[in-house]
Amino acid sequence: MGSYVPSNQEERRQMLAALGIASMDALFDVIPPEMRLAGLDLPEGLSELEVSRLMRGVAAKNTVFASVFRGAGAYRHYIPAIVRAVATKEQFVTAYTPYQAEISQGILQSIFEYQTMICRLTGMDAANASVYDGATAAAEAVNMCREKKRNRALISATVHPMVRETVQTYCFGNGIELVTVPARDGRTDADALAAQLGDDVCCLYLQQPNYFGVIEDAAALGAAAHAAGAKFVLGVHPIVCAALRSPAEYGADIAVGEGQPLGMPLSFGGPYLGFMAAKDSLLRRLPGRIVGQTVDVDGKRAFVLTLQAREQHIRREKASSNICSNEALCALTAAVYMAAMGDQGMRQAAESCYAHAHYLADQLAAAGFPLRYDAPFFFEFVSECPLDSTKLLAALAERGILGGLPLPDGGLLWCATEMNDKAEIDALVAAVKEVAACS
Secondary structure (H helix, E strand, C coil): CHHHCCCCHHHHHHHHHHHCCCCCHHHHCCCCHHHCCCCCCCCCCCCHHHHHHHHHHHHCCCCCCCEECCCCCCCCCCCCHHHHHHHCCCCCCCCCCCCCHHHCHHHHHHHHHHHHHHHHHHCCCEECCCECCHHHHHHHHHHHCCECCECEEEEECCCCHHHHHHHHHHHHHHCCEEEEECEECCEECHHHHHHHCCCCEEEEEEEECCCCCECCCHHHHHHHHHHCCCEEEEEECCCHHHCCCCCCCCCCCEEEEECCCCCCCCHHHCCCCEEEEECHHHHHHCCCEEEEEEECCCCCEEEEEEEECECCCCCHHHCCECCCCCCHHHHHHHHHHHHHHHHHHHHHHHHHHHHHHHHHHHHHHHCCCCECCCCCECCEEEECCCCCHHHHHHHHHHCCEECCEECCCCCEEEECCCCCCHHHHHHHHHHHHHHHHHC
8 A cells, every 4th residue: 555655755754744644554453453454465467458358258248238127226228329429539538527627618618508408407596517416416415414413314214325325325314314204005105295395404306206206296396395494496307397297396495306318328236326406596505526617708608617616615613515526428428329310319218118108007006016006107117016026027038038026025127218119019029928837
C-alpha cells in the first residue's frame, strides 16, 4: 500500500513519526489478520492475443437468454444504433464533470439538454445532472424533504424492495425514521397511510407503476400527503411516463427513477443512472450538479455549472448531499436516446410494452397462471404459479427463456416490453404449458 502514496521514504518516515507508529503496515492494524493478504501470487504477464482469448473464454461462461420476460427494476428495451454511435465518440467518453467546467461547453450542453428532457418527461421545473442509480435517487429525494420538526418519512410496501433498503440505509445515516405503509391487494393501503400521516411526517415515497406492476392511485395518495403538510415523492419508469400522467400531473413535488431504460443495456447491473427532478421550491436541495444556460460577453449562448450542492464545493455543514459524480456518460446516453426516440417514439414504445404485457397476461391465465391482483397494470404483473417455480424457471432457462421473477410468497413477477413480440410470447406460453403437462 505504501508504494501508492505519492511521497518519498524520508517524508513517509516523518509522517509515521508524527503519527507515533513504526510502519505503514501498522496503519492497517485495525483490519483483522484473516482479512489481510500476505501477498499476491500473480501469474506471468500475457500478450494481448492471449488476454483476448482468455477473456473470450470467461465471457463464454455467461448465459445469454434469447428471450427475457423479467424486469423488476432492470429492463430490456430497444436501443437505436445512433445512441451508441454518439455516446462512444471520443469527445464524450467521460463519466465525470470537468473541473474547469465552463471551458467544456460541449459536455455542459449535453448535460443541459439531458436535464431539459427529464423536465419535459416528468413535468417538473428543474432536474439535476443525475445520481448513481434509481435507488440512490429515491434515498436522496427523501433526504431532501427532511425538516426540523418533520423527521419521519413514509414509504409504500409496494416500492421495489432494493429501493426500500437503500432508502432505509440513508435514513439511518441521516437520523430519519422510515415507516413502511402496508399494501392491500397489490396497492398501497390508503387507510393505513391515513393512519400514519401526522405533523411529523416529511414525505411519502410511492412508485408508479409499483413493484408488482400495478398502477397506484397516485394522485389521491399524494393529495393525502399534501393535506398533512408532507411532500410527495414519486418514483417512475421513464418510458412509462410517456404514456401515463406525468409526476407533476399526479401532484408530485419530486420525481425520481432509474434511467437505465433510456438507452442503456442491462450490462449485469450497471453502470446506470438515477434521474431526479423537482419543483422550483426544492431546486436548491437537489443533490449533484445543475447546468444552466446563459450568454457570454459577446451575447452568444453559453452554459455554466449553476449549482453544486455537495460538501466538496460548499461549506460541509451546508451540504445537502455527498454525491460525487453526475454519471455524465450515462446521462449523455439517456439524452441521445430520448432525442432519437422523440415524444412519439417513446409513447409508441410504452404502448407496445402495455399491449405485449396484457397479451402475455391473458395467455398465461389461459394456461393456468391467473393474475394475482385485480387491478390495472402497465407492463409488469404478478401471476399465480401452480407449479414449483424453481423447476418451471429451470425448464424455461434450458429453452433459452428467462422467466418471471419468483416472489417470496410464491407468485411470479413477469415483464414484457417492446422487445417481446407475439411469436416470442407464444413460444414462452407453449413452453409453460409443456412444463405444466409434465408436472
